[in-house]
Amino acid sequence: MELLKQISFNLQNGFDEAVAELTKEAVEKQIPPDEIMNNGLIAGMNIVGEKFKNHEIFLPDVLLAARAMNRAMEVLKPLLIKDGIPVRGKVVIGSVKDDLHDIGKNLVAILLKGAGFEVIDLGNDVPAEKFISVAAEENAHVIGMSALLTTTMPVMKKVVDMAKDEGLYGKVKIMVGGAPVSKEFAKEIGADAYSYDGANAVETIESFFREDS
Amino acid sequence: MKKLLERLHNGEILVADGAMGTMLFQRGLKSGECPEGMNLSRSFILEDIARLYLDAGADIIQTNTFGGSPLKLASYSLEDKAALINRNAVSAVKKVVAGKAYVSASCGPCGKILKPYGDTDPEDIYESFEIQMQAFAESGCDVICIETMMDLGEMLLALKAAKKKAPGIPVMATMTYDPTPKGFFTIMGDTIEKAAHTLEEAGADVVGSNCGNGIENMIRIAREYRKHTILPLIIQSNAGLPLLENGELVYPETPEFMAMKAKELVDAGVSIIGGCCGTTPEHIRAIKKALGSNLSS
Ligand code: B1M
Numbered sequence: 001m002e003l004l005k006q007i008s009f010n011l012q013n014g015f016d017e018a019v020a021e022l023t024k025e026a027v028e029k030q031i032p033p034d035e036i037m038n039n040g041l042i043a044g045m046n047i048v049g050e051k052f053k054n055h056e057i058f059l060p061d062v063l064l065a066a067r068a069m070n071r072a073m074e075v076l077k078p079l080l081i082k083d084g085i086p087v088r089g090k091v092v093i094g095s096v097k098d099d100l101h102d103i104g105k106n107l108v109a110i111l112l113k114g115a116g117f118e119v120i121d122l123g124n125d126v127p128a129e130k131f132i133s134v135a136a137e138e139n140a141h142v143i144g145m146s147a148l149l150t151t152t153m154p155v156m157k158k159v160v161d162m163a164k165d166e167g168l169y170g171k172v173k174i175m176v177g178g179a180p181v182s183k184e185f186a187k188e189i190g191a192d193a194y195s196y197d198g199a200n201a202v203e204t205i206e207s208f209f210r211e212d213s
Numbered sequence: 214m215k216k217l218l219e220r221l222h223n224g225e226i227l228v229a230d231g232a233m234g235t236m237l238f239q240r241g242l243k244s245g246e247c248p249e250g251m252n253l254s255r256s257f258i259l260e261d262i263a264r265l266y267l268d269a270g271a272d273i274i275q276t277n278t279f280g281g282s283p284l285k286l287a288s289y290s291l292e293d294k295a296a297l298i299n300r301n302a303v304s305a306v307k308k309v310v311a312g313k314a315y316v317s318a319s320c321g322p323c324g325k326i327l328k329p330y331g332d333t334d335p336e337d338i339y340e341s342f343e344i345q346m347q348a349f350a351e352s353g354c355d356v357i358c359i360e361t362m363m364d365l366g367e368m369l370l371a372l373k374a375a376k377k378k379a380p381g382i383p384v385m386a387t388m389t390y391d392p393t394p395k396g397f398f399t400i401m402g403d404t405i406e407k408a409a410h411t412l413e414e415a416g417a418d419v420v421g422s423n424c425g426n427g428i429e430n431m432i433r434i435a436r437e438y439r440k441h442t443i444l445p446l447i448i449q450s451n452a453g454l455p456l457l458e459n460g461e462l463v464y465p466e467t468p469e470f471m472a473m474k475a476k477e478l479v480d481a482g483v484s485i486i487g488g489c490c491g492t493t494p495e496h497i498r499a500i501k502k503a504l505g506s507n508l509s510s
Binding site for chain 2: 055057058059060063064097098100125127150151153154155157185
């Protein structure tokens with residue numbers, strides 16, 4: 001437990017080397033990878049998120065913490081998969097066209113990977129056509145879109161409309177998120193779900209699969 | 214026409230123009246298309262927009278070069294055309310204003326985050342800005358406006374490039390701040406006090422803020438700047454944060470509202486007042502009218 005607290009502490013301070021080393025150490029000590037992830041990394045990231053919301057820290061600190069999180073996830077990812085968490089479904093994710101904000105989207109992607117989903121990350125500034133074409137080619141189960149600008153939210157509707165035109169609607173679930181996005185907006189544009197953070201995104205996608213089976 | 218800085222130092226109040234992006238969309242820019250790409254083949258549109266703002270009474274007219282640094286253009290594979298894109302934009306505005314207003318060459322963020330927080334080397338960003346500034350210098354703009362910067366580090370790179378490649382052309386440096394319960398900060402955590410001191414030291418000729426969260430916040434921002442610098446101030450506020458109504462973007466602040474508040478900006482010591490996202494020639498016309506008694510011509 002001490003070790004996981006250290007991981008959280010170092011992650012909050014953006015010490016990526018230390019976080020990677022401590023994560024390796026935790027693995028060697030036989031702490032289960034999902035426990036390292038949840039009680040070390042995500043616990044730390046939650047505190048970073050909270051402090052950022054309260055304006056106690058600024059973007060540079062968030063970026064450094066996210067980088068540390070990525071480093072540790074490189075260590076954990078092979079183990080999480082080996083650990084018997086089966087690949088549970090394919091998610092195509094990205095920040096929508098004209099939106100360069102990708103920090104939140106990246107966090108969501110990390111958590112989805114951690115939870116055993118195969119994530120195809122299209123990056124930021126992703127055109128509507130790209131979400132649709134990749135989802136079709138890859139036989140994805142979910143399209144996940146992130147928008148942080150009010151001005152880019154309409155792209156989400158465009159993707160939903162295109163999914164309808166291309167006959168993907170209903171087959172591929174569409175999930176939207178990002179600070180200005182809301183449950184009401186998701187409903188209004190015909191998306192299948194809205195989710196408010198990474199953990200909720202995992203739950204939401206899990207619920208899609210429960211509905212299906 | 215008198216030199217811009219001379220007029221500012223004489224205490225004149227000048228009006229700058231309003232939003233560019235929305236005007237481009239109304240004239241055929243497609244979502245996902247590079248706004249500055251229009252400078253290559255459709256400069257008549259740039260002239261059209263410049264004319265509207267000139268007629269509205271703007272004394273300073275910006276060029277369509279916000280995303281004209283090669284690094285930014287690279288996301289549309291247009292980086293090799295950077296010099297031409299920037300020169301054409303300046304020429305288009307110059308042609309329209311014909312000495313009746315100042316041509317202000319706009320330079321926005323490169324869209325990358327500096328190391329160690331992001332993945333881009335400061336040298337690469339600096340070189341990219343140098344190319345843009347060189348084009349500005351060659352095409353003969355009256356002033357350069359580095360705007361919407363959220364990282365003082367990136368701002369300083371652009372400012373240094375301007376001073377090196379366009380010596381003699383005055384530079385206006387404006388940052389975007391978010392209001393927090395602890396005061397105003399850029400996304401990267403820079404304060405107005407820090408920006409004012411750092412920019413003054415680095416040779417900015419005019420400092421201030423653009424975009425933001427509505428004009429009332431800008432009044433507070435201007436007051437804060439005034440405490441920390443003697444340089445002339447520029448404020449180009451957006452018309453509030455946009456709302457999505459029935460799939461349409463709506464900016465809440467009307468021309469009348471912004472014009473009323475513009476007077477308070479003057480009281481706070483601002484010399485140049487213009488608009489940003491969501492403002493139109495109507496906003497600029499209203500601001501010009503409201504400031505009538507403060508303006509000298
Ligand atoms: C698929 O399913 C899902 C499910 C859940 C999903 C999901 C998808 N996506 C997100 N979630 C959810 O899970 C995540 C984890 O909990 C959460 O993600 P979030 O992204 O919400 O949270 C992140 C973990 C942390 N939050 C963030 O990363 C956003 C933080 C703030 C500070 C922010 C940042 C960082 C940036 N920005 Co910008 N930026 C602001 C933001 C203001 C603020 N204080 O929040 C905001 C979003 N920015 C804004 C603006 C206007 C802009 N920004 C711009 C630029 C930038 C930077 C490049 C400097 C940088 C982005 C860097 C990057 N690589 O992402 C410009 C636009 C660039 C562009 N075209 O995209 C610019 C236009 C510049 C300007 N005038 O300020 C404002 C948007 C206003 C609006 N509603 O339209 C803004 C609210 C600031 C403000 N108060 O004005 C949830 O929303």
